[in-house]
Amino acid sequence: MNEYESSTVSKMLEAAGFTMVKNPDQAELVLLNTCTVRDQADEKVWNRLDNLIPQKRKFKAKKVAVLGCMVEAQRDAFLKRYPQIDLLLSPAQLKNIGTELEQVTNRNFDSYESYEYVHEANSSLFKSYLPIQTGCNFNCTYCIVPAVKGREVNHSPETLLNKVDSLVRSGVREVTLLGQTINSYRWEKTRFADLLESLASNYPSTWFRFLTSHPVLFDLRIIDVMSHYKNLCPFVHIPAQSGSDRILRSMKRGYTVSKYLDLIDRIREKIPGACISTDMICGFPGETEEDFKQSLNLMQRVRFETAFMFFYSERKETVAAGMQDSIPVELRKQRLQQMIDLQMDLQSTIYQERLGGIVEVLVEGRARRGKDFLKARSAGNFPVFFEGDSNLIGSIQKVRLIHASSHSFKAELISQERLLNA
Numbered sequence: 001m002n003e004y005e006s007s008t009v010s011k012m013l014e015a016a017g018f019t020m021v022k023n024p025d026q027a028e029l030v031l032l033n034t035c036t037v038r039d040q041a042d043e044k045v046w047n048r049l050d051n052l053i054p055q056k057r058k059f060k061a062k063k064v065a066v067l068g069c070m071v072e073a074q075r076d077a078f079l080k081r082y083p084q085i086d087l088l089l090s091p092a093q094l095k096n097i098g099t100e101l102e103q104v105t106n107r108n109f110d111s112y113e114s115y116e117y118v119h120e121a122n123s124s125l126f127k128s129y130l131p132i133q134t135g136c137n138f139n140c141t142y143c144i145v146p147a148v149k150g151r152e153v154n155h156s157p158e159t160l161l162n163k164v165d166s167l168v169r170s171g172v173r174e175v176t177l178l179g180q181t182i183n184s185y186r187w188e189k190t191r192f193a194d195l196l197e198s199l200a201s202n203y204p205s206t207w208f209r210f211l212t213s214h215p216v217l218f219d220l221r222i223i224d225v226m227s228h229y230k231n232l233c234p235f236v237h238i239p240a241q242s243g244s245d246r247i248l249r250s251m252k253r254g255y256t257v258s259k260y261l262d263l264i265d266r267i268r269e270k271i272p273g274a275c276i277s278t279d280m281i282c283g284f285p286g287e288t289e290e291d292f293k294q295s296l297n298l299m300q301r302v303r304f305e306t307a308f309m310f311f312y313s314e315r316k317e318t319v320a321a322g323m324q325d326s327i328p329v330e331l332r333k334q335r336l337q338q339m340i341d342l343q344m345d346l347q348s349t350i351y352q353e354r355l356g357g358i359v360e361v362l363v364e365g366r367a368r369r370g371k372d373f374l375k376a377r378s379a380g381n382f383p384v385f386f387e388g389d390s391n392l393i394g395s396i397q398k399v400r401l402i403h404a405s406s407h408s409f410k411a412e413l414i415s416q417e418r419l420l421n422a
């Protein structure tokens with residue numbers, strides 16, 4: 001979501017006459033779009049500001065703006081530590097960024113909304129994000145998101161179809177739908193499965209994927225619809241968070257390990273070759289060695305194609321921050337390392353097992369690694385590199401996977417024809 005918002009703001013700035021510089025030290029205007037989901041994200045922002053703010057003394061025209069969730073959570077801390085910041089905008093205030101930037105920069109801006117779904121015709125990007133939902137109605141005890149983003153708000157199917165229409169007409173081949181618990185999407189009688197179905201059937205040449213699914217609301221219709229439409233990518237990001245029922249209860253996730261596993265089995269059974277990705281947290285308050293082992297067991301059992309793994313980070317005013325039995329940070333970090341090691345091991349076998357397979361990929365551009373190499377992403381979301389001509393960029397191709405590392409594949413092109421009628 002932050003990437004999406006940052007790119008929208010960049011488009012506004014370009015239209016107002018700004019050009020992007022490589023180094024923030026040289027910039028006249030620097031915007032930091034912040035995340036506050038874990039403490040490490042906050043630290044990055046403070047470090048950047050520690051470097052940027054003193055530059056304002058030397059370079060009087062330099063302006064610094066801070067956007068995003070950290071502003072909602074810590075506005076007073078910003079005002080106290082760096083009153084020199086020119087603009088502080090919380091997520092709820094982002095829609096006013098045009099007017100706010102006019103005051104800071106003396107240039108003219110259109111509204112944020114008018115840039116939201118503008119996709120530059122000549123852009124080398126063939127992919128676009130599309131938020132369909134903001135906020136979250138869950139209350140996982142560790143999570144600050146509901147406090148900073150507010151309650152769930154969904155966009156109407158009509159608005160979304162219009163947006164997709166304009167994206168597709170400007171050359172976009174892959175749309176990633178975004179929402180915190182995307183499968184809870186609902187607009188009057190339209191549920192998430194209905195929305196997916198109408199997008200997939202109206203735009204058969206466009207790939208669709210979506211992030212993030214909540215295990216509790218993943219109804220079987222979604223699996224059904226995914227298995228019917230070839231352009232719905234066989235990729236599901238469905239965080240488990242923990243493999244211990246006790247910890248899941250304490251996190252208030254609303255499911256048990258066995259319910260989660262049933263769901264994964266159903267997805268794998270109905271969508272052959274589906275790639276499943278997770279988020280995992282270790283070192284949650286009260287997590288014993290046994291609970292932690294159960295998380296590792298779950299990872300071994302599911303064999304996730306990708307996993308985003310974090311050690312628990314206390315967030316002020318969340319329920320978990322007040323819990324007993326906090327785990328020492330060193331132990332949390334040790335557990336995280338163990339988790340990452342396991343996932344890397346599993347991943348390298350999972351990748352090896354896919355060798356020889358034929359997959360469809362969307363060609364994204366030239367790879368940096370070798371001049372004749374193209375970089376692409378498979379429908380299942382694996383990074384894939386293969387030798388090919390630049391005119392394939394932006395097309396969907398079939399390739400055979402011939403070599404695997406733990407993060408990507410090398411492949412060879414097996415067909416030049418466009419699989420979907422562009």
Ligand code: SAH
Nearest residue numbers: 142143180181212239279280310311312313
């Ligand atoms: N809405 C999504 C995730 C939002 S935050 C969902 O429900 O899955 C992204 C991820 O950050 C979470 O899945 C979780 O794994 C992690 N996360 C959130 N709060 C955290 C915290 N306090 N400490 C460590 N990781 C956290």
Ligand code: SF4
Nearest residue numbers: 136138140143145180
């Ligand atoms: Fe946070 Fe839970 Fe909502 Fe995800 S579902 S954003 S983890 S509260």
